[in-house]
Amino acid sequence: MPSLPDMTTPNLAALAGDATAQGGHPAVPAPDAGQPEFTEWLQRVGDNCLILGHRLSEWCGHGPALEEDIAIANQSLDLIGQCQLWLGLAAEVEGRGRSADDLAYLRDVLAFRNVVLVERPNGDFGQTLMRQFLFDAFHLELLRGLESSTDARVADIASKAVKEVAYHLERSADLVIRLGDGTADSHARMQKALDLLFPYTGEMFADDATDRAMANAGIAPLPSTLKPAWDAVVAEVLTAASLTHPGEVWQHGTTGTGGGKRGIHSEHLGYLLAEMQFLQRAYPGATW
Amino acid sequence: MYAQLVKSEGTANRDEMTPEEVAFQDRIDRNEKIEPKEWMPDGYRKTLIRQIGQHAHSEIVGQLPEGNWITRAPTLERKAILLAKVQDEAGHGLYLYSAAETLGVSRDELLEALHAGKMKYSSIFNYPTLTWADMGAVGWLVDGAAIMNQVPLQRTSYGPYSRAMIRICKEESFHQRQGYDIMMKMCAGTPEQKAMAQDALNRFWYPALMMFGPSDKDSVHSAQSMAWRIKMNTNDELRQKFVDQTVPQAKFLGLTVPDPDLQWNEEKGGHDFSEPDWSEFYAVLAGNGPCNAERLGARVKAWDDGAWFREGLMAHAAKHSGGRVAAE
Ligand SMILES: [Fe+2]
Ligand SMILES: [Fe+2]
Ligand SMILES: [Fe+2]
Numbered sequence: 001m002p003s004l005p006d007m008t009t010p011n012l013a014a015l016a017g018d019a020t021a022q023g024g025h026p027a028v029p030a031p032d033a034g035q036p037e038f039t040e041w042l043q044r045v046g047d048n049c050l051i052l053g054h055r056l057s058e059w060c061g062h063g064p065a066l067e068e069d070i071a072i073a074n075q076s077l078d079l080i081g082q083c084q085l086w087l088g089l090a091a092e093v094e095g096r097g098r099s100a101d102d103l104a105y106l107r108d109v110l111a112f113r114n115v116v117l118v119e120r121p122n123g124d125f126g127q128t129l130m131r132q133f134l135f136d137a138f139h140l141e142l143l144r145g146l147e148s149s150t151d152a153r154v155a156d157i158a159s160k161a162v163k164e165v166a167y168h169l170e171r172s173a174d175l176v177i178r179l180g181d182g183t184a185d186s187h188a189r190m191q192k193a194l195d196l197l198f199p200y201t202g203e204m205f206a207d208d209a210t211d212r213a214m215a216n217a218g219i220a221p222l223p224s225t226l227k228p229a230w231d232a233v234v235a236e237v238l239t240a241a242s243l244t245h246p247g248e249v250w251q252h253g254t255t256g257t258g259g260g261k262r263g264i265h266s267e268h269l270g271y272l273l274a275e276m277q278f279l280q281r282a283y284p285g286a287t288w
Numbered sequence: 289m290y291a292q293l294v295k296s297e298g299t300a301n302r303d304e305m306t307p308e309e310v311a312f313q314d315r316i317d318r319n320e321k322i323e324p325k326e327w328m329p330d331g332y333r334k335t336l337i338r339q340i341g342q343h344a345h346s347e348i349v350g351q352l353p354e355g356n357w358i359t360r361a362p363t364l365e366r367k368a369i370l371l372a373k374v375q376d377e378a379g380h381g382l383y384l385y386s387a388a389e390t391l392g393v394s395r396d397e398l399l400e401a402l403h404a405g406k407m408k409y410s411s412i413f414n415y416p417t418l419t420w421a422d423m424g425a426v427g428w429l430v431d432g433a434a435i436m437n438q439v440p441l442q443r444t445s446y447g448p449y450s451r452a453m454i455r456i457c458k459e460e461s462f463h464q465r466q467g468y469d470i471m472m473k474m475c476a477g478t479p480e481q482k483a484m485a486q487d488a489l490n491r492f493w494y495p496a497l498m499m500f501g502p503s504d505k506d507s508v509h510s511a512q513s514m515a516w517r518i519k520m521n522t523n524d525e526l527r528q529k530f531v532d533q534t535v536p537q538a539k540f541l542g543l544t545v546p547d548p549d550l551q552w553n554e555e556k557g558g559h560d561f562s563e564p565d566w567s568e569f570y571a572v573l574a575g576n577g578p579c580n581a582e583r584l585g586a587r588v589k590a591w592d593d594g595a596w597f598r599e600g601l602m603a604h605a606a607k608h609s610g611g612r613v614a615a616e
Contacts, residue, residue, distance in 0.1 A: 050364075054359065057358045057359060057367070057371050058358075058359055060351065060355045060358055060371060060374050060375065060378075061348075061351035061352050061355035061374065061378070061586070061590075062355075062586065062589070062590045063590065063594065064590065064591075064593065064594020064595075064597040064598060065594060065597070065598055066348065066378055066381055066382050066385070066395075067382070068594075068597075069351075069375075069378045070375055070378050070379060070382070073371055073372075073374070073375035073378070074375070076371060077368055077371055077372060077375070080364060080367060080368050080371070081368065083364065084364050084365075084368075087364075100364060101363050101364055101365075104364055105362070105363070124593065124596075125593070125594065125597050126596075126597070177604075178600065178601055178604040178605075179597065179600045179601070179604070181604055181607070182599070182600030182601060182602075182603045182604040183596070183599050183600050183603045185596045185599070185600070186596055186597065186599065186600025186603070187600075189596060275359050275360055276359060276360065278360050279360060279361075279362035279420055280362055283478065283480060283481070286362075286477055286478050286480075286481055287473060287477060288362035288363050288366055288420070288470075288473055288474075288477075
């Protein structure tokens with residue numbers, strides 16, 4: 001396996017810089033080829049966007065108010081757009097001639113690398129918002145870290161996405177606060193959503209060999225280093241929402257072989273993929 | 289159209305008008321825009337509420353047939369385009385409810401009437417979307433038919449309605465193009481894809497023609513609405529225009545319009561074509577279309593399931609505005 005610093009050869013950075021100037025990514029598989037950790041990590045970031053974007057799109061036409069319907073669709077669009085960039089780069093780095101669409105539509109469940117939190121079913125709108133808030137707070141910290149990535153392509157995508165995600169967090173935090181501190185019913189629903197979803201947050205901050213390789217190469221911050229900032233945001237918002245922090249509870253996917261980052265998902269993801277991938281599977285090779 | 293069989297109230301007969309009504313009609317005849325705070329006949333207000341409300345309902349119920357395929361869109365790009373398109377329709381609903389509110393009826397009141405089955409939405413949205421080609425056919429034909437009606441309505445007499453139409457029309461041409469683009473891809477694709485495209489045209493052709501409503505050349509309601517400039521063309525005029533525009537587009541795709549009697553009539557400079565089955569149209573409007581129960585059911589469910597959310601936000605607003613109820 002090539003050593004990780006190869007990923008950030010000056011040559012490559014220069015190419016990426018050119019591409020940025022031209023507003024696109026170059027096809028430079030050679031220097032990246034055979035760097036499975038980088039490909040792996042890019043799929044984690046891209047799959048989080050894809051699966052959460054897909055979940056949000058399920059609300060379109062069914063939201064609790066027109067304004068929410070529109071706002072949720074906006075976030076879904078942002079995430080799908082980001083997923084196209086991350087998975088496009090993953091495909092490029094992988095160097096096997098696959099596209100972002102191939103990754104999205106032709107991988108099976110064990111090859112997906114999103115955290116389990118984002119594949120959780122939408123539930124009621126409160127659960128959707130809580131899931132969004134818990135993820136947005138992580139996502140924003142991650143993207144801020146990625147803006148100074150040693151890989152110019154990563155930094156480039158992050159600096160575009162960070163603006164969108166800052167707004168996502170502003171909105172989801174605001175709604176969590178207002179609903180937590182709304183009626184007795186809305187408070188109870190938000191607390192229930194929090195208790196239900198909190199055990200899926202630990203996975204976002206659990207470091208593994210891939211994460212350490214990325215951190216050593218200066219490509220991405222180590223997930224565990226994002227936790228203090230996330231904890232602070234979550235504590236502040238939950239207090240303002242008069243919700244009770246679940247405290248130290250069991251965290252799925254942080255021990256043994258489980259966890260979406262390693263391709264071990266909940267039962268829900270298979271159904272999501274069956275729906276999402278239907279046309280590509282039923283009509284192989286067709287163009288749409 | 290998005291507003292079908294709208295009953296008009298009032299009299300187009302000048303001799304029976306009050307002096308106020310005559311002055312109002314003169315303003316309309318001079319192409320002046322009527323603004324919310326200005327005097328208007330009660331019938332004008334009521335007819336507009338019905339028409340704009342029905343149009344607004346059509347936009348949000350219209351999200352559902354296409355929303356049915358967002359999670360199954362075949363590529364990331366198609367998914368994003370379709371989602372953006374359906375989101376636009378929600379936005380159109382929002383503009384139109386806001387326009388209706390300037391006439392003194394709230395969005396909640398209009399939604400209640402929709403949910404209770406007292407207000408209608410366009411018949412077209414009660415047809416199912418069975419394959420991906422239906423996303424093409426809906427954009428091409430349904431948005432295409434809507435554009436026929438909405439372009440002239442940009443010049444309608446009621447200011448807020450006219451301005452809503454101007455904003456909406458800017459987006460509608462993108463809707464129609466994305467639909468036609470899907471059709472082009474399908475027709476240039478595999479035999480299965482082409483067959484899906486033909487099947488979609490077969491199923492949506494007559495329902496699209498029904499969107500314009502039955503002939504209203506002898507309708508008093510339509511005459512009044514046209515005098516008030518809240519209806520700009522007869523249903524037959526728009527339907528003819530739609531057929532004449534669409535037939536060459538179908539031909540370009542290599543698809544056959546499912547009407548054996550369709551032919552160019554040199555003398556009238558337009559196509560002769562078969563009427564849709566109007567008994568089906570009335571049945572669909574009466575609630576007996578293939579998807580009426582699902583469509584209305586989905587809207588009612590979204591509204592009912594969202595009640596706690598809306599109440600929560602209102603309660604929060606009330607707590608944090610010094611006891612004043614800020615939310616309406
Ligand atoms: Fe629309
Ligand atoms: Fe429309
Ligand atoms: Fe449209």
